[in-house]
Amino acid sequence: MQTPTVISGEDFQKFREFFHRKTGMLFEDSKRYFVDKRLLERMTATDNESFRSYFTMLRFQASGAELQTLINAMTVNETYFFREEYQFRCLVDSILREVVARRSSSRPIRIWSVPSSSGEEPYGIAIYLLEHWPLLEKWDVEIISSDIDTRILEKARNGLYADRAVQNMPGPLLKKYFRRVGSHYQISxxxxxxxxxxxxxxxxxxxxxxxxxxxxxFCRNLLIYFDDLSRKRTAESFFDALNPGGFICLGHSESMSRISSLFQIRRFPEAIVYQKPLEAR
Incomplete structure (x- = not known):
């Protein structure tokens, strides 16, 4: 088979609009090389010599398997343990104090990390709770972590990390919660x-x-990849996902105030976060 070599400007626009509708992610013109490269790789892998034939398969494949594979290829997953650690301090010192003050211990505390990437954030939250939240012995805590990328989810479940991912992990915690496996670290x-x-x-x-x-x-550094409308819709979905009085933490360069008026700004000593009003339903 002849290797496809060209993605036209019109092809790029068609794909960009389609991918945006499906995922909310909008690729700027500056990402053209990255997008073209991934598309050409998938066209070759699926024996499609033209963008038209590949795009037809992408849209109408009943299983949606190729769309998921392409989403996996297009998703950027770059993180490490204890990234923006000040928000973890805010969780244990301020946020959870308010959560437990109005809760019965019969109901678990539910924390959602999205996107999960390769698992550093949700596992980091678990470690931080174990090390710094004395009330963990009295409360049942559920940590759920989600991503659109099925390949990265499998990596997260495996919990195997290179040196760079654990570079900010204090030595005693690294020894306590990981074991060395060849050139990597395996989480417990x-x-x-x-x-x-x-x-x-x-x-x-x-x-x-x-x-x-x-x-x-925790939804950090995801909404920066969306356009304004997609950010607003996603913020509304997060609002619905929270219990009244629940909190959402964004990345340091993100501001919910510029996205949605549904949330209240909460300025804690450790961090600025956003809260669903107690009276909201």
């Missing part, structure tokens, strides 16, 4: 079992309806 089985990983497209209302009753959501 107990932590693997502490986090439930699920596949979610935050741009899909049906996917989001299956995730509800959270007390805290």
């Amino acid at each position: 089985r107990s932590l693997q079992e502490a986090v439930e990983f699920t596949r979610v497209n935050v741009h899909d209302a049906a996917d989001m309806r299956s995730h509800r009753q959270f007390d805290v959501i």
Whole structure:
């Protein structure tokens, strides 16, 4: 088979609009080389010599398998343990204090990390709770972590990390919660079992309806990849996913105030976060 070599400007526009509708992610012109490269790789892998034939398969394949494979290829997953650690301090010192003050201990505290990427954030949250939240012995905490990328979810479940991912992990914690496996670090089985990983497209209302009753959501550095309308719709879905009085933490360069007026700004000593009003339903 002849290797496809060209993605035209018109092809790029068609794909960009389609991918945006499906995922909420909008590729700028500056990402053209990245997008073209991934498309050509998938066209070759699926024996499509033209963009037209590949695009037809992408849109109408009943299983949706190729769309998921392409989403996996287009998703950027770059993170490490204890990234923006000040928000974890805010979780244990301020946020959870408010959550437990108005809760019965018979109901678990639910924390959602999305996107999960390769698992550093949700596992990091679990470690931080174990190390810094004394009330963990009295409360049942559920940590759910989600991503649109099925390949990265499998990596997260495996919990195997290179040196760079654990570079900010204090030595005693690295020794306590990981074991060396060749050139990598394997997270402990107990932590693997502490986090439930699920596949979610935050741009899909049906996917989001299956995730509800959270007390805290970590959604850091995801909305920067969306356009304004997609950000607003996703923020509304997160609002619905939270319990009244629940909190959402965004990345340091993101501001919910510029996206949606549904949330209240909460300025804690450790971080600025956003809260669903207590009276909201």
